[in-house]
Amino acid sequence: MKRVSLTPAVFHLPEKVNAIAREYGKQPIVPRGPLLKPILDRVRSKLVSSIGAADSHEAVIFTSAGSGAIAAAMGSCVDERGILIVSNGAYGERQVAFAEQLDLKVVHYALEYGEKPDLEQIEALVQKEGVGALGLVYGATSTCSVNPVNEIGALAHRLNLRFIVDGISAIYVEELDLKEAHIDVLISSVNKGLHAPPGMGFVIVEKSYLNLLAKQKAKIPYFDIGALWKKQASGGHLFTIDPRSLLETEAALDDLEARGGVSARIATYQERTQLLREGYKKLGLRIFEKEGMPLENIGTALYLPEGIEFEALSDLLANWEENDECYEIYSAQGALSDKVFRIFNMGDYDLDTYRRFLHALEVCLNKLSK
Incomplete structure (x- = not known):
């Protein structure tokens, strides 16, 4: 039975990535040995070149999930003036x-x-509070929508603020130009749009800002962006880094390039969301949307039909047996948890997988409606 993950957390990955785990145990790499530098150099270079930012930004890598990269940005990039989030x-x-x-x-x-x-409200708060940084989430996965990163980035630039953007759910699957958006720090992870396991977080930082960060101490030593950048630029790492995660990340980057790069991945995801959203509408499901907020390419938030609880729907799909597949969907978060559920279209699946899922969803909804 294949469990198809329609979540943004863990899903099926490309074979090129999966092969690393099978082979790595035969010849592991010492984290402080001579083999680390060329791998680290390649991955740091590919992370920025893959999104067209090699001339303006550099990558700093952590052995962590994406939340580690959030902690790094908060602990390294916010001075005494504070941050508006x-x-x-x-x-x-x-x-x-x-x-x-x-x-x-x-x-x-x-x-x-x-x-x-x-x-206008953001600008008024900045002027009132005198903060030195502005924080934003680009891909707002709670509602499967995207924030106006270019507009807010232009405002941050005009107000001379450091612009810190959580791009974890947007990088590689949404249009993103770091220079156009005036992004100083992009918070990222390899396990979303890049299709690698969740073992590595990273930040992509504007080059001149890195020089400034290198001269000051961060609040969290393990996530000190400036200190780590200096060490990684010379091919090392301050603490133990996971070489297998580096190799898996490189395999995912190579797979991305082989499939046509970021533009091709965006097109693939848009094809999936078009198929699925048309299917949802045919089933009478209502998409969660707010005025002026475009939907993400990675998934869709849907209102729960009246009288149907998420747990019941989730259980039926998780125990689906046709075509030797079952499906895992995602609940909503926070204030929407009792009203909305989410279906994501991430990972290494073909369109027929999503067609079969729509059939299963229809059957399960009909069963629960009786």
Whole structure:
């Protein structure tokens, strides 16, 4: 039985990536040995060149999930003036929680989940509070929508703010130009649009800003972006790094390139969402949408039909048996958890997989509606 993951957490990966785990145990790599430098150099280079940012930004890598990269950005890039964080979903709230626990000055611009940020309100708060940085989540996975990163980046640039963007759910699957968006720090992870296991987080940082970060201490030694950058630029790492995750990340980057790069991956995801969203509408499901907020390419948030509970629907799909497949879907988060559920279209699946899922979804909804 193949369990198809329609979640953004863990899903089936390309064979080129899976092969690393099978082979690595035969000849592991010492994290501080001579074989590390060429691998680290290649991965750092490919992470930025794959998104067209090699001339303006550099990558700094951590053995961590994406949340580690959030902690690194908050602990390294927010000075005594503090940060204004735009929050219209669970991951904006996570930025706030991390920054507050680090005893940073935080101005929380809190909106309803999925609501479009107002640039005039942001500017007024910046002027009132005198912060030095602006935090945003680009791909708002709580509602499967995308925030206006270019508009807010232009505002941050005009106000001379450091612009820190959580791009974990957007990089490689949404249009993104770091220079056009004036992004100083892009928070990222390899296990979403890149299709690698969740073992490595990273940040992509504007080059001149890295020189400044290297001259100051961060609040978390393990996630000190400036210190790590200096060490990684010379081919080393301050702490133990996972070489297998590096190799899996490189395999995922090579697979991405072999399939046509970022533009081709975006097109693949858009083809999936078009197929699925047309199917949802035929089934009478209502998509969660807010005015002025485009939908993500990685998935769709849907209102639960009246009288149907998420757990019941999830259990039926998880125990589906046709075609030797079953399906795992995702609940909503926070304020939407009792109203909305989410279906993601990430990973190494073909369109027929999603067609079979739509059939299973129809049968399960009909069964629960009786």
